Each structure stands twice: as C-alpha cells, then as structure tokens.
Amino acid sequence: MQPEPSVSLGDLLPILLRRKLLILLCVAMFAGATALWNTQRPAQYRASTKVLVTDPAEPVLGGREAARSGGVPSVDTQIALLKGASAAREIARKVGEKGVGANEVLGRLEIEEVEKTSILRLSASAGAARRCAAIANAAAEVFLQRNEAFYHARELSAR
Numbered sequence: 001m002q003p004e005p006s007v008s009l010g011d012l013l014p015i016l017l018r019r020k021l022l023i024l025l026c027v028a029m030f031a032g033a034t035a036l037w038n039t040q041r042p043a044q045y046r047a048s049t050k051v052l053v054t055d056p057a058e059p060v061l062g063g064r065e066a067a068r069s070g071g072v073p074s075v076d077t078q079i080a081l082l083k084g085a086s087a088a089r090e091i092a093r094k095v096g097e098k099g100v101g102a103n104e105v106l107g108r109l110e111i112e113e114v115e116k117t118s119i120l121r122l123s124a125s126a127g128a129a130r131r132c133a134a135i136a137n138a139a140a141e142v143f144l145q146r147n148e149a150f151y152h153a154r155e156l157s158a159r
Contacts, residue, residue, distance in 0.1 A: 047133040048123040049140045079111050094138035109139055
C-alpha cells in the first residue's frame with residue numbers, strides 16, 4: 001500500500017494564480033448579484049408596543065394572578081379578542097389610512113404574551129414604517145379602551 005501524496009500550499013498557489021481572473025470574476029459576480037438583490041427587495045419594517053394586563057382596581061394584583069381570582073379576563077382570552085374581526089375593524093378605523101382594512105390588520109398584527117409575565121407584545125410589520133407603527137399603536141389603544149370599558153361595566157354592575 002502506497003501512502004497518499006500530500007498537497008502543499010506551494011503546489012496550489014501556481015494553480016490559483018493561473019485562475020485568478022476566473023476567481024475574481026466569480027467573486028465580483030456574486031457581490032454584484034447580492035447588492036442588486038438587496039436594493040430591489042422591498043423594505044420591511046416592524047413596530048412593537050407592550051401593554052400590561054391588569055385590573056386597575058387592584059394595582060398590586062394583576063395579570064395572570066388577577067385572572068385566576070376572577071379580576072380580569074385571562075391573557076389568552078384577551079389575545080383571542082384582539083385577534084378577532086371586530087377588533088381588527090376597530091384598529092383599521094383608528095389607523096385611518098386608505099387601503100388598511102380589517103384583513104390587512106389581521107395579516108400584519110402579531111399578538112403574543114411575553115413569557116412568564118402579564119404583558120402582551122403587539123407587533124406589526126409592513127412595507128412603510130408609519131403604517132406598521134400606526135397599526136401597533138392603534139391595537140394598543142383598542143386594547144386599553146376595551147379593558148377600560150370592561151372594568152367600567154363591571155364597576156357599574158357591582159353597585
């Protein structure tokens with residue numbers, strides 16, 4: 001059995017130098033294609049806001065603890081309500097831009113619970129920075145107004 005011949009850098013250097021034009025052409029072609037792709041793709045923006053799920057009547061006890069004790073609707077329930085068609089129409093109305101309807105709001109708005117907290121993260125993504133910020137802010141506003149109405153109704157029924 002014969003040992004395999006070893007290849008050294010000194011053996012490869014003349015081969016690479018002979019092919020330097022081809023190597024430089026490939027590098028330039030891939031760099032140009034990458035630059036072209038980056039300039040042609042549409043910009044994608046993302047805006048997020050956070051809201052605290054709590055009962056204003058119980059400032060110390062809020063979120064998941066208050067939900068368990070019957071103080072507030074559960075975080076999961078509030079997420080489901082915000083993802084509904086009614087909330088999407090209200091958010092679209094608040095955004096007020098032409099072309100922003102309930103379907104677009106539902107497609108662009110992401111609502112998630114921040115892990116192990118009573119905080120909801122409301123995020124929107126769009127091709128225009130103002131549009132995604134408007135959607136995220138309108139969603140937070142709708143959330144706050146709905147919670148205020150819930151607590152006000154609960155307060156009135158308790159009397």
